[in-house]
Amino acid sequence: MSSARIEPLGDSALLVRVGDRIDEETNAAALALAGTLHAARLPGVSDVAPAYASVAVRFDIGAWRAADDQRPAHARLAQRIRELVEALPHEPQTHSTDAANGNDSSAAAAASENRSPANRGDDQIEVPVCYGDAFGPDLDAVAAHAGLDVRDVIARHVQADYRVAMLGFMPGFPYLLGLDATLHAPRRASPRTRVPAGSVAIGGAQTGIYPRELPGGWQLIGRTPLALFDPLRHQPALLRPGQRVRFRRIDADEFEALAR
């Protein structure tokens, strides 16, 4: 991973970029890097946050700016990060760039061995979803766009293996890799002012789950009764970067039972 590029993100943060694409391999590299930076416990670093292809590092200027050194704090921290990056394996042992392939030997799985808040590597989590009707008012539109019938859309959505690439937008909002390409669907022309909590949504090639009631422009295909985010839980976010996800179809009765 010697190709990481480091750029300032303002005067008290850095962005370490490992690529510029949304795919499993790039994201696995970003998550591995986040794990390494987190484990290094760099002084004055207050946040290490992975995204699809990069890691944001927030730091205290005072911890990285020495009185006898005129270099900006960035230069010193960037140098330390480069040393850590160079110590990482240059090539993953195995490659698996097929987003639908949730094989354990994939680079992403290898990377997620590194346990950290950003990268837990737990076993796959199953997310129950009630599709269609009031739970997923855009399911028909997504089916029409895909040229599939609704049952096929649900089947394809349930069959795929997903991986949490990153959390963002809101606490606990997961951006998932692995959406079947036939299900990619444009955002709604006019966003909704209220998307219910737990809504499973598609926005272009991205898919995610709304952790609470929010405005949003993605197409809603179903809803999970699970609480995606609870700040009072030991692990506030149900899904963590690097985690593998499968969806399971449930009916309205099971939704109500699980929601209780």
Next chain:
Amino acid sequence: MTIRVLSPGWLTSVQDTGRSGHAAIGAGVAGAMDGAALRLANALVGNSGNAAAVEITLRGPRLRFETDALIALTGATIDARCGAQAIPAWRPVAIGAGGELELGDMRRGARAYLAVAGGIDVAEVLGSRSTDINAALGPFNGRGLVAGDELPIAEMAPERFARLRRALRATSPDRAGESGGVVAAHWSLDPQPWFDLRGDLPVALLRGSHFDRLDAASRQALFTDSFRVGNESNRVGYRLEGPRLNPGEPLELISEGVVPGTVQLPPNGSPIVLMAESPTTGGYPRIGHVASVDLPRLAQRRPGEHVRFVETSLAEAQSRYLQREHALIALTQAIGERLSAA
């Protein structure tokens, strides 16, 4: 013991210096919009800098103190009364149990801070007592205060309160500081280094990763033209109106980290400065970053007021930040000595 909210004002919330360590799960910084003013308010009542205080926006709340308290107001210039007595800012003020603090309009600036000795004793959420209204995270389920809310504060021992009142009175030789249950210190901080009284100082801006994608006219406009703070501006972001900036070729960006101070350019050409409640990731081009030291200055501009940016370098932005930190620490120590002499 509590402070009861009788009326909440325009937007009043509990804030500390912000939340760290949870950006990886999408929880951002939040905290005080004017962190320097918060820290000075805390210093003036003997708190540590990151104690939770009350952030007041544009128009103040009415608060009843159910216990004796030592308070301080900093930040925006705000009308403040307790009964018939005006409450001066930038100094410690002893207020007796039953006192009703009436905070009114702001003469200058957008955000004032009310610190109380011992801090606002709400439970931490993800390691912070700051309210992230946009993310619905923090005290009071992440919302602004409403009438009837009770802010828990530490009870002050009667002997300590009596001693504080005597000490504050001693610094007020003409005894003008005393009225009813209220005693204000005669000395105060000079707000000038900490608050832009005229509201016209420029805000230092660093080039962002996508600055070079702007066309030449837009690059120039960013650093020469004046922008109006849009009416939709809030703790999440300041929407700037003025020259439309041309992002050049449409950029296909994938979501990446953003931080408070990041200036994003959406397709409509009107920049947005992300503020305290910045989300953790964003997908718009990042054309600049407000220098950390100047974010409080921007946070004190109101919708309808204007802002001009002046280009700065990383080394300069960080030097100014460290100078301000050193000044804050020195001032905090000096205040502490004065309070402990009391």
